[in-house]
Amino acid sequence: MPKLKEELIAISSIHKFDAGTVILKQGSYIKVIPLVVSGLAKVFKEEPVNGNEVLLYYIKPGESCVMSVTTLVRNETSRVKAVIEEDSEVVIIPADKALEIAKKYPKWNEFIYDLFNFKFEELINVIEILTFSNKDKRLLEYLKKEARLKGSFMLHTTHQHIAYDLGSSREVISRLLKKLEQDGLITLRQGVIELLYTT
Helix, strand or coil, X not given: CHHHHHHHHHHCEEEEXXXXXXXXXCCCECCEEEEEEEEEEEEEXXXXXXXXXXXXXXXXCCCECHHHXXXXXXXXXXXXXXXXXXXXXXXXXXXXXXXHHHHHCXXXXXXXXXXXXXXXXXXXXXXXXXXXXXXHHHHHHHHHHHHHHHCCCEEECCHHHHHHHHCCCHHHHHHHHHHXXXXXXXXXXXXXXXXCCCC
């Protein structure tokens, strides 16, 4: 769709964001639609009472935050929070322009619908893990997904960061990681977790 591409280029701007940057705040109105070009972002749901956050899905290169699109269409405040996980380049589409694009180009809507279906399946997987899996299996699934996304079995991360993603405490995560190491599934070093079992 050359015309769609041309119009997107005309109305958009490319920004670089450092890891840790919040690009979408829960409870705020949608002002822009992000489209990740490189890097990685994560989408969280924050509990209003205790402030705990649970990782819902990832935004990979070539993807956008579908929750922000659906929220924009309904003119509601965001129910999720998006954070840059790795230094990223992101195409920023102004919200009003994104609505115009949706009206003019069915192909754009097709892209959003396909992405929504894909992310819905990710959410179902998260729900299954949260509901039916024990904590060590949930942690192992998280580590394997991180390894796939980052293209390495060596994860440079901290116990606190993992706890943040999974809505848990550092103490619980440390205990579970130690168990996974004892089971021969991972190796722990300072600031590094190496996966030994990836299937």
